[in-house]
Amino acid sequence: MEYETLAFLHLATILPAFLFATVILFIKKGSETHKTVGRFTAFLLLASSVISLAMPARVGPTYYDHFGFIHLLSIVVILSVPRAYIAIRQGNVLMHKVTMLNVYLGGFVIAGFFAFMPGRMLNSLIFG
Template identity: 45%
Template sequence: MHYENLMFFHLGTVIPCFFIGAFLLLRPKGGMVHRSLGKIYMSLMMITATTTLFMANKVGPTFLGHFGYIHLFSFLTIWSVPTALFAIRQGNVKRHQRIMWSLYIGAILIAGGFTFVPGRYMYGLIFG
């Protein structure tokens, strides 16, 4: 799949995560709305992280001819989502909360912020 197609697919999955994640983190926990939106959020996060693994790094150092530092956030997501799900199913609410906050801050806010660095696709799309 062409890089630009992957980018738009990625944006189609990550933009809803920005809003759903913020809503989930700021609203009451544990109810049906939280659980339902949480399933959607976790599914979209896994899809968006997996998608990024097919997108070659275009800025900065490259590892194995494909991955860049920003891909670490993809691996963080692929680890965090099932770990947070396992934690809540085990009744470990604090661990679940800690992981979900870390995931949102790391994979949505920090990684998202890095996409607006000059030379990256989003920088060119917005400021180009």
């Protein structure tokens, strides 16, 4: 699959995940809305992370002519989302909360920062 196609699929999953995750920060925790939106957000996060792993790094050093440092965030999300789900199923609210806050900060804030760096596709799309 072409890089641009993967990039748009990644955006199509990560943008709604970001919006839903932001909503979750402000709604009542443990409510049915929280659970439903949370499950959907988790699915979008996992899908987006898997898609991003298929995208070769275009900025910075690469490993095996494909993986860059940004891919580490994808792996962290792929490991963290199930961890947070298991934690809440076991009643460990604190671990769930901390894990999901870390996913939010790492997966959206840090990765988002890198996505807008000069030389990146999203930077070119937004700023020309």
